Amino acid sequence: MPFTSLGLSPALLKALADQNYTLPTPIQQAVIPAILNKKDILGIAKTGSGKTAGYVLPVLMNLQHTIETKNRHVNVLVLVPTRELAVQVKDVFQVFSPFLTHPIKTLAVFGGVSINPQMMALQGVHILVATPGRLLELLDSKAVHLTDIDTLVLDEADKMLNLGFKEEMTRIIDLLPKKRQNLLFSATLTDDIKQINQIVLNDPLVIKIDAEQDTIDTITQVGYLVPDEKKGPLLRYLIKKHDMKQVLVFAASTYQTDNIADKLRKNGIDAKAIHSKKSQGARTEALRDFKSGELRVLVATDLMARGIDINFLPYVINYELPRSPKDYIHRIGRTGRAEAPGDAISLVSPQELHHFGIIQKKMGKLINTIDSESLGF
Template sequence: MPFSSLGLSSVLLKTLTAQNFTEATLIQEKCIPAILNKVDVLGIAKTGSGKTAGYVLPILTNLQRALLVKNRSANVLVLVPTRELAEQVATVFKTFSKDLERPIKTLAVYGGVSINPQMMALQGVNILVATPGRLLDLLNSNSISISEIETFVLDEADKMLNLGFKEELNKIISLLPQKRQNILFSATLSNDIQNIHQLLLKTPVIIKIEAEEFSLDLIKQVAYIVSNEKKGPFLRYLITYHNMKQVLVFASSTHQVDAIVNKLRKNNIDARAIHSQKSQGSRTESLTLFKAGKLRVLVATDLMARGIDIDALPYVINYELPRSPKDYIHRIGRTGRANVHGEAISLISTAELDHFGVIQKKMGKQVELIDSENIAMK
């Protein structure tokens, strides 16, 4: 369905056209009219479905007609689980609001950086995108008020609960005004999400994009049997021999991530690490360079995966398998997006073969398995 038929403001439609966005995704088609009507929304959809624009566009349209609050009270609060996602969501708001007739100020706040510049920047904010811990810090210091929030968005609620933010969520929700619009997005509909849904939402419009909407057909999958001690050299061989650019490598721990990056650099392969032990400045810089195609290899833990959203990422490599089949699918789903083909490569030790069999069974797809001993690495 074209965006022009969904009731968005004419300025936003011009911005969408200028960026070559004409057709709405399925979740955008269903979300935008509901949010424009200011009803509560429950959206169940995987990362990459277009949900961020699905709530950003109608929220900006509604703000053009709303009475904007002043000083240190925002109109819109968006809660997200990670710093990277906070920056990503704020960037989408800023991109689409830059040409609006009525100026809209968006600010992302999160931990891991100094709180003082964030406190100073809160003056006149209309849309606040925040991680729970930093928002509570700002509330406790009376730097911001959320008592006049008109629209509350809880994005990636399942990830937030998995990271242990339940207590912080309950505290924040208790400080919001009773009368408000609530928008909740999650990749799954678990019991915890059901409980929040019942607590937070009032007769919501429920939008569920079935998992089948995500197709693995755009992703070429291949796995190599490689002993643990040879995984490093084999990874370097793959990247060099196939002249790979923009390669996202997943490893299981921060220690392993750093070790992989050090070896790649020693072999003249441009690589950076992104994980929870890195400073926010380092994480932001690495992600920016990688998205712009100026960094050849980014090595990450699963915790960072949801902040890495690139439409045409060509390669994902599993240096080690994740614990669950769902995490495997989430990892390889970083590629093969926006109708662009991608390749997912897994390095499997003999000890991981049984687990990889379980992953393939859950995925419903057989992956070509190649013995690396038959490959002459030069």
Template sequence: MSFSLLGLSQSLLKAVQQLGYTSPYPIQQQAIPAVLKGNDVLGIAQTGSGKTAAFALPILELLQKKTTARNRFVTCLVLVPTRELAMQVEETFYNLSLHLPQRIKILAVFGGVSINPQMMKLSGTDVLVATPGRLLDLVEHNAVKLSEVEILVLDEADKMLNLGFKEEMDRIFKLLPARRQNLLFSATLGGDVETIVTTQLHNPVTITVEAEASVPELIDQVAYQVAPEKKGPLLRYLIKQENMEQVLVFASSIRTADNIVGKLKKNGVEAAALHGDKSQGARTEALKQFKAGKIRVLVATDLASRGIDIKFLPYVINYELPRSPKDYVHRIGRTGRAEASGKAISLITPEDAHHFKIIQKKMGRQVPILATDELDLQGL
């Protein structure tokens, strides 16, 4: 199927072509026409399934037919769980809107940075992408009004609830007009997400996109048995041995992430950490440098990794395993995207062996585990 068959204008089709989108993903094929018809939509799909464009494209199309929003009265509100995802969604909207005849102002707002510049930029905003806490801060400062929102998007609703935003979301719902179009996207459906679907969505078109065998086939997975004290040297050995120019490393704690970065730098490998203790400016700059290829290694914790969307990322390394198989799949799914191959490497200590067996069983895939006893890790 072609994007031209989905009811989008030539301006949007031009942007799609320039961004290199060849054909719509399943969720885009189903969601775009439904949103254009004014339906509420419930989309159950994993991260990396193309859902951002699935709602951004039809929203931009609809906004072309609406009058410009009154000052500080936004027309479209997109709620997201993290700062990184807010910036990613803002970037997608911006890139898709470049050729539209009617200018659409898009703004992302989130905590961790000064509120004053965000308040100043809100004037004339049509599409506001926000984390729940910062949005309520702006409402309390009388910097934004939600009474004229016509389209509400809840992106990664399950993650927002898991991160403890339920109370904030309930407060936001009370500020919105009763008549609006609602689009909810979530990787899972259950509990509080179902409650939101029942109370906020009206006869939604339901779209379920199954995860492709949980793990994209293009990801080449391998694991290495290693003693805990040799994990650092092995990591540096692999980066140098395979000449990795762009690799995302996952650590389970902020402290470990910082330690990895420090030791990589001492060994001449340019690296940066991405976690909650970093300022927003530092996180944005680290991600920018990594995407541009100026930093070889980005070391991230799971929470900070939300919103990292890099096409053609060749390597992901699990320095430490995550607690759940779902998080493992999410981590390694950062590579093998956009129909490009990628490699996922896990460092397995004796204490990790049983947990890694559980992960493999849940994935339904065996991962080759290589010994490292004979590797020369001296000087690393």
């Protein structure tokens, strides 16, 4: 099914063509026509499924017909769990909005940086992408008003609930006009999501996309059996031997991400770490350089990696295995997107070997394993 069959305007179809979007993903096929028809949506789809463009395109098109001009009265509110995702969503809106007839201003606001520039930037904003805590601060300062909200989007609602934003989300929702369109997206359908659904959504269209296996099938997976103390040398050996570029390395802690990146740099491999204790400026710069291909290796925790959305990311390396098989699938699913091939490598210590077996069993797929001693690195 092509984008031309989904009801989008010629201007947005041109924008899609200019951005090399060819065919819609399953979530985009399902949600775009429904959002254009002003339906409430409960969308369950994993990270990397294309859901951001899936709601951005129809929200922009609908906004063209209902745009409000009162200053500091935003029309669309998108709530997200992290500043990285806020910037990513804002960027997608800004990619497509210049093609529209009426100018639309999008702003991302989040904590960890000064609030004053964000308060000033709210002049003339139509679409606000916000983390819950910073939005409440702006509301308390009367820097923004929600009485004209036409569309509410809760993106990665499961993460917002996991990070303890339930009370803040409820406070914000209570401030919104009763008559509005609601779009709730989550990677999982938990009891908390069902509860939020009952509070927020009005007779929603429920869309569940389970494309994990399809994604996995385009990924070449391999595990290297290696003692913990040799993981660093093995990582450096693999990157250099295979001349890897754009390598996303997952680590379990902020300390470990810094340690891995430091060791890579000392051995002549350009690398940066990204985690919650880094300044916003450092995180934004690292993400930008990695997405553009200027940075060879980005070492990240699971939470910080949620702001990384690259269609053709070639390599994902698990320096340490994640706690759950689902997290493993989410990690490696950042490569092998859009039917492009990708490589997922796991460095597995003797202590992790049993857990690695559980991951394979849950995934229903055996992973080729190599004893690192045979490499002679």
